[in-house]
Amino acid sequence: MISAIVFDAFGTIVRIRRRTSPYLQLMREGRRQGLSITPESTHFAMTANLPFAGIADYLGISLSASKRIELSEALEKELSSIEPYPDAIRAIAELKDSDILVAVCSNLAQPYGPVVKELFPNIKHHAFSFELGVTKPDPHIYRFICGQMGVDPGHCFDAEKGQVLMIGDSPKCDRDGPRAAGIMGHLLRRDGHGPITDLTQFAQLLLDRNQAERQGR
Incomplete structure (x- = not known):
């Protein structure tokens, strides 16, 4: 049985009805800053019990106030579209x-x-x-x-x-x-x-x- x-x-x-890919955007921002963003970085984001901002801080990705708001809004838009x-x-x-x-x-x-x-x-x-x-x-x-x-x-x-x-x-x-x-x-x-x-x-x-x-x- x-x-x-x-x-x-x-x-x-x-x-997800409105895909904004906030974590992908975050990783791209890290690469733009010259950081070594690898598949292990993405794996960490999936296995760390941390909020979005905590992932950025741990990976050393510096976010300006405006960029932090932009990515936070992208995350909330994606989350709210899940059905x-x-x-x-x-x-x-x-x-x-x-x-x-x-x-x-x-x-x-x-x-x-x-x-x-x-x-x-x-x-x-x-x-x-x-x-x-x-x-x-x-x-x-x-x-x-x-x-x-x-x-x-x-x-x-x-x-x-x-x-x-x-x-x-x-x-x-x-x-x-x-x-x-x-x-x-x-x-x-x-x-x-x-x-x-x-x-x-x-x-x-x-x-x-x-x-x-x-x-x-």
Whole structure:
């Protein structure tokens, strides 16, 4: 039986309607100042439990008052434009109504976490990179969310011990990474080029599978 589902956040259950890319703008400002801004700098922004200004200060990016206001406004505009996918709302409600545990696991900078939680207040289990200090596909983040839910990630093929699934839009982080940790990862292709194209379809497949297993006992 499928006992728990882990969802990715952006591109899976939520989307950004007005993308301003404030962290990308910040990194560009750092390069403009002659700083060595590397992929590790971006990784730090995703794994440090710091506000936007704290990331800038840590990386040594000097922001004038006007630039600080500009980037802060860009961040707030992006945050305020985040909205849930309608199919995500329906799918999560259906899964929870069937007593399937639901969680969110995502690579996020700190300001984005509270927004995701506010949009889905009925989801109580979260694994966010800025809180854990690691990003997907590090196996620790998958083990952590399974521990939060009280499920064992190592039984993805064992119907008797309960199966844990994950779905998201990244082959590396939401399909392959979870599978390496014992979670059956699935790829969501909202562009229509794949077997799973929306979350309502995904939820129905899981519910049908559980129902078939119950009837087969």
